[in-house]
Amino acid sequence: MSVNHGANLYDLSKKYGFSKDDFLDFSSNINPFGASQLAKENIINNINQVSIYPDPSYVNLKASISGYCNCSTENIVLGSGATELISSFIETINPKKALLLSPAYSEYEKELKKAGCVIEKYYSKSENNFKIEVSKLIETINSNKYDLVIICNPNNPTGFAFNCNEISLLLKSISSFVMIDETYIEFTNTTEFSSTNLVDNFSNLFVIRGTSKFFSTPGIRLGYGLISNSKIRDNINSHLDLWNVNIFASLMGEVMFKDLNFINNTIDVMTNQRNLLINELSKFKNLNVYDSQGNFILCQIKTKNITANELREKLIPNRIIIRDCSSFDGLDEYFFRVCILKPEDNLLLLDKLNEILN
Structure with a gap:
């Protein structure tokens, strides 16, 4: 690291x-309290599955995520960690000009540079307590015609978050693709702040989540993306490795998303x-x-x-x-x-x- x-x-x-x-x-x-005990027990009780291949369709894992995020199973893309999905999405849409809400996680800029993308940054300011007015953001996006807008919500490291209504307004008001990284969303009020329930209705939205932080499982490398744009979703899936999620990550995911x-x-x-x-x-x-x-x-x-x-x-x-x-x-x-x-x-x-x- x-x-x-x-x-x-x-x-x-x-x-x-x-x-x-x-x-x-x-x-x-x-999360300092470790992983779900029920999820760990599911691995222990199924340790012999190390000798078989995972289900290539990941039916049970996707069903668990679908119930957890309130979205359609067909709109779920699985990855070996969230970073793989960030890379795959950017490579797929191949943006020429992107807006990055900053300060931000360095991997976004790294992947945009790989694609030869022109990167512009929209800085939140300490004098405004790092809060961003969505109306001003919309105005900036529409006046510059970006192919992609990247938002970490809540933002790392500032902690600011757009609520769901603000994201919905943003999506309705622009034509750009919007990638929202919700790595830390589960530590807040997901009903108020999460965009997962918007995925089925907006084809220009890609929501990324990982399991390393909230579920305390960085070792299993499990991430997932939610997108209703079938063309982009199918393209991403076609470039991911078969069985890119290992059997233990799948077994844990099938249980931990249901461990209320x-x-x-x-x-x-x-x-x-x-x-x-x-x-x-x-x-x-x-x-x-x-x-x-x-x-x-x-x-x-x-x-x-x-x-x-x-x-x-x-x-x-x-x-x-x-x-x-x-x-x-x-x-x-x-x-x-x-x-x-x-x-x-x-x-x-x-x-x-x-x-x-x-």
Whole structure:
């Protein structure tokens, strides 16, 4: 993992002499409570399926996703992680000119550059608390005739999210394709903010989700995309490898999207802990703390007597890792991001930040 995608615990373990399991990684945005127990048991109970090929149509997996996202099974595209689907979609539509809402995940720009696409950026501003007015965004898109607009919703790293009504208005008002990355949507009110229920009605919409963050399963590499445009969907599927989702990813997915206890408990705890962290961090006189709909919080050091990277380095000997956000285009060296971990870990973070910053 590059420095642009969070901490490399293996390298840090060697450098500082800690076990990688000892670190409290506030940089990775992964659900700290682990994966669904029911999903893990489904693998254990079906371990002998390692000797057979997965169902090439993934009927059970798609049915589980369809119920979870309230969309048609025929509009589901499966990938080995969300990044594969980002790449496949951009390669398929081959945009000549794209608008990227920034700051943003670096893989979008990387894949656009591979396609030789002209990239323009629409920056959210700290002075506006990183909020974006959809009417102004629509005006910009229509005046520049973009082939593709890329939105991370909620945005990583700012935490801002468009609600479903705003996305619906956007889709009705423009002719561009819109790719919405909903990697972090499940940490917020999906009824209010998710676009999955719009997919069946808008042919210019592609919604991408992964399972690494909310379901805490980065190791199985399972992602899925939702799109009703049959021409593009069939083209994407024709370029994906047969059995690109392994048998264990399929087995977990068939169960975890239906595990309502896991889903609801995660939402409750993470929402409460996010509110606590935002409230407590906002008490620091030398921090600007931005509201978030994700499982992470963006902060800005106001005093300028310590950079985010220097703060990160001071925390590492305490086995705490935060995300220096200077690599995000549009953010300077005083921005950092923390994700939500377990209650006791969040309290420890606050204590150590207080020691260093106050």
